[in-house]
Amino acid sequence: MPTGMSRVLLVDDDARFFEEVKNHLQSERDIIIGWSATRMLDEVPDDQYAQTDVVMTDSDKQGPELADKVSKVRSRFGHLKFLILGSAEDDSVTMILLESGARGYLDVHTSGENLAAAIRRLASGGTWIPPHILGRYVDLIQMVEFLPKTGAENDPWSQFTSREQRLLTLMACGRSNREIGTVIGVPETVVVSTIHQLMHRTGAVNRPSLIAYFLYHKLFRGEALPMMDASDN
Helix, strand or coil: CCCCCEEEEEECCCHHHHHHHHHHHCCCCCEEEEEECCCCHHHCCHHHHHCCCEEEEEHHHHCCCHHHHHHHHHHHCCCCEEEEEECCCHHHHHHHHHHHCCCEEEECCCCHHHHHHHHHHHHCCCCECCHHHHCCCHHHHHHHHHCCCCCCCCHHHCCECHHHHHHHHHHHCCCCHHHHHHHHCCCHHHHHHHHHHHHHHHCCCCHHHHHHHHHHHHHHCCCCCCECCCCCC
16 A cells, blocks of 8 residues: 555445545545444454454444444454544543543534544544543643653553543543532542542643643554453452
């Protein structure tokens, strides 16, 4: 394959949608579009993933298990970048990006120009986050440059429980301690205690800096933040 070509795979069982995407990209000579006619990411043949740079799928059709499905595929094919299409609200978009490890999100009705730009960006190792989503966090992320060096790129961020990851994601979406407790099923006092523990472990000096570190690692370093366990015990 010629250097500079981006190989894209659309995972969707709607032939009309594939034709629409294909037409959007037909004039882009550096993008090769392929199709896997299924909504199930785990049903895509391995050889298709192996020959792909960017995977696209529609979050509106995937349901709440999208993040888990993307994570499982990424664990097997680490080179893949996921571009999620959809029509979710702001907080839902943020949750999808943070929980799935996807590197990009676009409105499902975006223009061909934006779609091509996003594909090229992801294929080259970058991210494509909607400006109105990124704008909510850019000030927090910029804080990382001015925070004390705490070794956050090493041990403190190497292991998290699934509950801690969920809590951090909800924090980054602007949820209050009470709302976080309701979602993850623990008292508000446990949420407060866990946040204090995370701040101590990571060197974050306050809630905004903890969110800043988390967003930096999840959105820009693209780290999986592996879990210490699967049961939250």
